[in-house]
Amino acid sequence: MSSTDNEPAPSLYAAHEPIFPRRVTGWFRNLKWIIMIFTLGIYYVTPWIRWDRGPNLPDQAVLIDLANRRFFFFWIEIWPHEFYFIAGLLIMAGLGLFLFTSAMGRVWCGYACPQTVWTDLFILVERWIEGDRNARLRLHNQKKWDLRKARLRLTKWTSWMIIGLATGGAWVFYFADAPTLLVDLVTGNAHPIAYTTIAVLTATTFFFGGIAREQICIYACPWPRIQAAMMDEDTLVVGYRTWRGEPRKHSEEVKAGEPQGDCIDCMACVNVCPVGIDIRDGEQLECITCALCIDACDDVMAKIGKPRGLIDYMAISDETNERAGKPIKPVMKHILRPRTIMYTALWSLVGFGLVFALFIRADIEMSVAPVRNPIFVTLSDGSIRNTYDVRLLNKHGEDRPFRLSVVGDPALRIQLEGTPYESVNVPADTSFMQKVYVIAPAGSDPANSERTQFRLWAEDTSNGERAHKDTIFNGRDN
Numbered sequence: 001m002s003s004t005d006n007e008p009a010p011s012l013y014a015a016h017e018p019i020f021p022r023r024v025t026g027w028f029r030n031l032k033w034i035i036m037i038f039t040l041g042i043y044y045v046t047p048w049i050r051w052d053r054g055p056n057l058p059d060q061a062v063l064i065d066l067a068n069r070r071f072f073f074f075w076i077e078i079w080p081h082e083f084y085f086i087a088g089l090l091i092m093a094g095l096g097l098f099l100f101t102s103a104m105g106r107v108w109c110g111y112a113c114p115q116t117v118w119t120d121l122f123i124l125v126e127r128w129i130e131g132d133r134n135a136r137l138r139l140h141n142q143k144k145w146d147l148r149k150a151r152l153r154l155t156k157w158t159s160w161m162i163i164g165l166a167t168g169g170a171w172v173f174y175f176a177d178a179p180t181l182l183v184d185l186v187t188g189n190a191h192p193i194a195y196t197t198i199a200v201l202t203a204t205t206f207f208f209g210g211i212a213r214e215q216i217c218i219y220a221c222p223w224p225r226i227q228a229a230m231m232d233e234d235t236l237v238v239g240y241r242t243w244r245g246e247p248r249k250h251s252e253e254v255k256a257g258e259p260q261g262d263c264i265d266c267m268a269c270v271n272v273c274p275v276g277i278d279i280r281d282g283e284q285l286e287c288i289t290c291a292l293c294i295d296a297c298d299d300v301m302a303k304i305g306k307p308r309g310l311i312d313y314m315a316i317s318d319e320t321n322e323r324a325g326k327p328i329k330p331v332m333k334h335i336l337r338p339r340t341i342m343y344t345a346l347w348s349l350v351g352f353g354l355v356f357a358l359f360i361r362a363d364i365e366m367s368v369a370p371v372r373n374p375i376f377v378t379l380s381d382g383s384i385r386n387t388y389d390v391r392l393l394n395k396h397g398e399d400r401p402f403r404l405s406v407v408g409d410p411a412l413r414i415q416l417e418g419t420p421y422e423s424v425n426v427p428a429d430t431s432f433m434q435k436v437y438v439i440a441p442a443g444s445d446p447a448n449s450e451r452t453q454f455r456l457w458a459e460d461t462s463n464g465e466r467a468h469k470d471t472i473f474n475g476r477d478n
Contacts, residue, residue, distance in 0.1 A: 016215070017276075018140060019213065019214055019273075019274065019275070019276040020133045020136040020137055020140070021123060021133065021271070021272050021273060021274050021292070022132060022133035022268075022271040022272050022296075023127060023132050023133070023272075024268075024272040024292050024295050024296045024299070025295065025299070026292075026294070026295025026296070026298060026299060027295065028290070028291035028292060028294055028295050029292060029295050031111070032110075032111055032120060032290065032292075035111050035112055035117070036117050036120050036121065039112060039114075039117050040117060040121065043167075043170055044166065044170050046061070046062050046174075047060065047062065047170060047173035047174055047178040048173075048178050048179075049061035049062070051072075051074055051075070053072070053077075053397055054397030054398065054428070055397075056397055056398070056427075056428040056429055057072075057397055057428075057429050058072060058177060060072065060177055060178060061073075061074050062074070062174060063174065063175075063176075063177075064174055064175050065175075066175060071086070076358065077395065077429075079393070079395075081365075082361070084357075085354060085357070085358070088350055088353065088354040089354070091350050092347055092350050092351055092354075095343055095346050095347040095350065096347055097223075098230050098343050099340055099343035099344060099347060101227050101230040101231060101235075102230045102231060102232070102235060102339050102340050102343060103235065103236065103334070103335045103340050104235065104236045104237070104289065104313070104335075105227065105231060105235055105236065105237035105238070105287075105289045106223070106224070106227055106287065106288050106289040107289050109217065109221075109223065109288040109289065109290075110288040110289040110290035110291065111290065113288075115208060115209075115216050115217060115221070116217075116274075116288065116290070118163075118167070118205060118208070118209040119208075119209050119213050119214075119274065120274075121163060121209070122160055122163065122209040122210045122213075123274070125156065125159045125160065125163070126156055126210075129152055129155050129156045129159065130152050130156060133271060139152065157206075157210075160206050160209070160210045161202065161206055163205065163206075163209070164201070164202035164203070164204075164205035164206040164209075165198065165202045167201055167202070167205045168197065168198035168199070168200070168201030168202045168205065169182075169185070169198055171197065171198075171201055172194050172197050172198055176194075181194065185198075213274070214274060214275040214276060214286070217275060217286070217288055218275060218285070218286050224285045224286070225285075232339065233315065233316040233317040234315050234316075234317050234329075234334050234337055235315060235316075235334070236313045236314065236315050236331070236334050236335070237283060237287075237289060237313065237314070237315075238279060238287060238289050238290075238291055238293065238294060238311065238312070238313060238314075239279070239282075239283060239311070239312070239313075239314045240269075240279050240280040240282070240310070240311050241309065241310055241311070241312070241314070241322065242280075243319075243322070243323045244261060244262050244310060245261045245262050245263035245280070245310050246261045246263065247260060247261055248260070248261065248263045248264070248265040249263070249264045249265045250265050251265075262301065262306045262310050263280070263310060264300070264304065266300055268293075268296040268297060268299070268300050269293035269296050269297050269311055270293075271296070272292045272293060272295070272296040273292065273293055274288070274290060274292070275287070275288060279293050279311055280311075291313070293311050294311050294312055294313070297310050297311040298310075298311075313331075315329070315334050317329065317334075362395075362465065362467055363394075363395045363396055363460075363465060364392070364393060364394060364395065364396075364400070364402070364458065364460050364465050364466075364467050365392075365393040365395075365467050366390060366391065366392050366393065366456075366458045366467045366468070366469055367390070367391045367393075367469065368388050368389075368390050368391075368456055368469040368471045369388065369389045369390075369391075370386065370387070370388050370389075370471060370472065370474075371386075371387040371388060371389060375474045376474045376475065376476070378476070379439070381442060382441075382442030382443070382447075383439050383440060383441050383442050383447065384439070384440045384442075384446070384447040384474075384475050384476060385437050385438070385439045385440075386437070386438050386439075386473050386474055387435065387436070387437055388435070388436045388437075388438065388456070388471065389433060389434075389435060389436075390404070390433070390434045390435075390436045390456065390458075391431050391432070391433050391434075392424070392426045392431065392432045392433075392434060392458055393426075393430075393431045393432075394426040394427065394428060394429065394430060394431075394432065394460075395429060396428060396429065397428050397429060398428045399425055399426065399427050399428050400425070400426055400428075400460050400462055401423050401424070401425050401426075401460070401461045401462060402423065402424055402425075402426050402458050402459065402460060402461070403422055403423040403458070403459045403461050404416065404422055404423070404424070404434075404436060404456065404457065404458055404459075405422065405456075405457045405459070406438060406454050406455070406456055406457070407454065407455045407457060408452070408453060408454030408455050409440075409444075409445065409446050409452055409454055409473075411440055411441055411444035411445060411446055411447075412438055412439070412440055412446055412452075412454055412473060413438070413439050414436060414437070414438055414439075414456075415436070415437040415438075415439060416434060416435075416436055416437075417434070417435035417436070417437065418435075423461065436456070438454070438456075438473055440452075440473065440475060446473050446475050447475045447476060448475055448476060449475045450474070450475060451472050451473070451474060451475070452472070452473040452475060453470060453471075453472055453473075454470070454471065454472075454473055455468050455469070455470050455471075456468065456469055456470075456471060
């Protein structure tokens with residue numbers, strides 16, 4: 001047996017090394033701060049915005065009312081049968097993601113993805129407590145836990161847990177009246193599902209934003225694998241101008257006497273990267289296009305008197321012209337090309353369709369379901385009666401009187417269960433089930449025909465709005 005047979009097989013997995021990005025300032029970092037504040041503000045504040053819809057409706061501007069199967073968004077109310085609005089919004093979100101990716105790579109991931117936003121917040125808190133990159137590295141590499149390390153870690157984890165708790169708490173406020181639910185949560189009277197949801201979201205936020213961080217972007221998220229299909233040679237991505245930066249200051253070529261490129265191998269671009277890659281190695285799956293390496297490199301170039309842009313947003317199609325020192329294609333020509341125009345047109349088409357459907361939808365609706373057992377009943381005078389379950393939907397904020405009538409054959413007459421009238425009062429903002437009888441006199445055509453088509457109308461007598469459904473009257477086939 002050879003000695004190599006006793007050697008353990010090499011591991012297929014490398015141990016995870018935590019990444020501690022260095023603080024950086026610049027245009028892109030400021031843009032990320034603005035987006036972080038804006039998106040977190042929307043998430044945390046929205047459940048507390050009030051919107052007056054009348055005495056019978058909730059006054060929370062954005063509310064997912066699962067108990068009553070309704071979704072409220074300011075002046076818009078979405079009912080279960082109108083789920084196509086939600087489907088349309090999801091389609092728009094997908095098309096928007098395709099559009100941004102085809103234009104500027106993983107720009108969504110780098111600026112507005114929830115994982116990125118919360119990770120930025122967690123890193124900011126970590127930097128406040130433990131210091132910048134070098135201080136955090138020293139603390140991480142310190143094997144012995146003394147009082148200082150325990151205090152800093154406990155403070156950081158507690159702060160992260162509070163952020164996670166606020167995140168989970170804000171989420172459940174979208175599903176119930178926020179002020180009422182807050183009181184119930186504090187007093188212990190909230191539903192167990194609310195506490196469970198908050199606990200799960202607190203734990204996942206803590207883990208995703210504080211512990212896993214870049215691993216979620218690299219391994220868990222499917223988008224890095226999909227994005228390649230959305231990109232082409234005209235897509236603007238963060239890249240390193242090799243023809244300008246190489247050879248580096250400490251490279252063998254420079255030591256051999258070749259002229260040095262602009263890159264001084266300071267590692268600033270690597271030290272600020274939230275996923276820990278070296279952008280100088282070329283385009284990589286892990287890159288989230290956050291552009292922090294651009295800010296870091298531009299800062300170094302300014303200090304050594306070199307022009308900015310060694311690392312920058314660029315397109316592969318411009319490389320040949322840049323190497324030759326020729327003018328490159330303007331940015332807008334990279335963005336406005338057939339692929340992005342197609343995505344924009346599709347996105348706009350779906351958006352216009354949703355807006356159009358929203359404005360033309362009726363405030364009253366109805367559905368008609370014939371009762372099949374029995375198909376018809378023969379009354380004592382020989383008349384034939386069919387029974388229908390009619391669901392009336394009143395989307396107004398107050399009760400409305402609905403009058404029902406039939407059109408199609410003059411012999412047919414209508415009768416409502418529980419009232420001698422042809423009208424029924426439908427409560428505000430609800431659906432109301434009314435049993436309706438349609439009767440054909442003995443000897444009439446509908447009574448003697450197997451099937452007679454007719455139309456059932458519902459009219460809101462307060463404003464004249466109408467809705468109708470076509471259905472069938474089943475008679476006695478002679």
